[in-house]
């Protein structure tokens with residue numbers, strides 16, 4: 269098989285209109301793409317499988333929330349302040365780069381140059397390692413000393429973890445410039461990725477195009493819990509467009525400014541993150557690049573069953589582990605090569621402060637290892653912050669089988685003395701005292717007791733007040749609870765559909781050797797944009813009734829077909845549909861008009877069988893629904909040979 273060539277694949281995707289830059293007549297806009305018919309069908313099939321694999325299989329509650337989101341929601345979620353990337357500018361040309369991506373690109377090219385230098389002997393003795401450029405021609409062969417090489421490898425392994433100033437230091441230390449022009453770069457500055465807008469004519473209500481679908485799900489939590497008859501755990505799910513004003517989108521569909529996401533929010537009791545169906549997946553092996561491997565600067569994942577990974581606490585809990593395994597099953601069902609799939613754990617400084625564990629499903633393509641699904645345990649963060657901001661309780665209330673009796677240190681304030689004594693400061697002091705933890709109350713109690721009934725409290729606003737036992741009583745009290753109230757934790761698998769779609773295309777793309785190399789996209793039948801090609805041998809009118817009859821029967825079976833009755837040779841028509849990834853082709857020839865038999869060709873093997881139409885339609889249905897395989901069919905029926913040459 270010929271070596272992978274991205275330019276040829278891109279040419280094919282353009283020619284067959286899988287997708288193309290939007291508004292190209294106006295010069296196009298980086299990071300915006302339109303999908304053509306096969307791209308649309310492929311995306312619809314991926315989403316269909318996603319719905320079946322997750323929403324139906326797990327009884328998830330699907331919601332469709334608005335894209336336009338008010339400022340306050342995204343301020344509360346932290347996006348207004350923190351949804352940023354670091355950007356640098358070429359101080360001469362003004363060209364803009366995302367700082368971490370630029371460093372990654374330059375260091376990878378230098379390492380590639382080192383490899384080339386070792387293998388080719390073309391080392392230029394005068395070239396400095398800092399001259400290595402990412403020109404289209406590729407890396408300049410320049411040897412690196414072992415310490416520099418190790419340092420580059422370590423930076424690359426930790427590239428997602430650096431702060432802006434740290435990225436700036438790396439740029440200076442390793443003399444990183446604009447790879448195309450050699451221009452100097454400015455210090456990194458933070459750039460918020462959300463598209464801002466205003467809602468309504470007055471312009472007073474600020475809003476954003478959502479950068480993820482999650483917030484709508486959190487804000488519907490109460491209604492969803494009620495819909496689920498107050499039963500926990502449960503998951504919501506949402507498919508929809510998200511928007512990110514990416515600093516410098518240069519990797520095709522992998523980094524765009526508008527994309528389809530499919531997200532799940534699985535709400536779980538923080539005291540028990542076991543999953544009732546974990547046993548079903550526990551023996552599935554995953555390639556795990558955990559944080560300890562990365563902190564050693566290594567990139568080789570370890571292969572482990574998810575059962576073992578959870579048992580050894582490499583993956584924090586069963587629910588998170590369950591979803592990692594289910595994500596792998598989904599991706600491989602689509603046709604992603606399992607050897608080019610790994611799960612990378614976030615390092616602690618890469619993870620949001622509230623998250624307790626986070627893994628990315630990364631898929632390898634010609635762009636490197638790219639995160640296609642993020643899977644995070646977000647603890648109770650989202651529901652807590654929205655609840656605090658709005659005053660709406662986002663909690664689960666569960667009747668306890670046995671009442672819970674417990675003791676607690678509590679504070680009682682005699683308001684008749686407290687109010688007049690502290691007057692305008694009474695409210696602030698009261699809310700401070702009521703917010704003290706049990707341990708803080710115990711400390712205050714002992715301070716008061718050891719100080720002759722008085723103690724000084726220092727408020728965060730800098731004011732100090734003297735409090736005493738004449739109006740404060742601190743002591744243990746017994747409580748009986750019949751209901752447990754808690755804020756659920758959230759486990760969030762978040763899928764970027766465009767990234768999965770593009771990676772899948774790379775994984776199933778190959779070229780058939782022959783007189784000329786012909787491209788094939790070997791999509792599994794269930795995701796292939798078109799399932800069956802219908803080709804009359806020529807445009808002879810005698811074939812028309814059979815074409816009409818078979819196509820209408822295939823449509824009745826809900827099998828998406830393409831009829832190709834063009835005057836091209838049969839071989840040319842087969843190969844055009846191999847490029848679309850159409851797995852099966854029914855051919856009508858002169859024998860068909862005599863005896864009612866047709867042939868069925870399979871895309872990857874190009875093998876054909878000949879049977880009566882009824883039999884062939886049954887076989888196609890079984891194949892498309894993946895109830896049988898071509899191998900099984902070949903074992904049962906005799907091969908038919910057709911000349912496919914042009």
Ligand SMILES: Nc1ncnc2c1ncn2[C@@H]1O[C@H](COP(=O)(O)OP(=O)(O)OP(=O)(O)O)[C@@H](O)[C@H]1O
Pocket residue numbers: 512514521522523524525527529639640641642762763764765766767
């Ligand atoms: N600009 C984008 N273009 C296409 N898909 C994206 C983009 N940004 C994120 N995604 C997809 O959405 C998923 C969830 O988003 P998440 O916020 O976890 O990504 P991220 O960590 O910001 O990604 P990255 O670090 O690559 O920018 C990702 O796994 C990815 O598949």
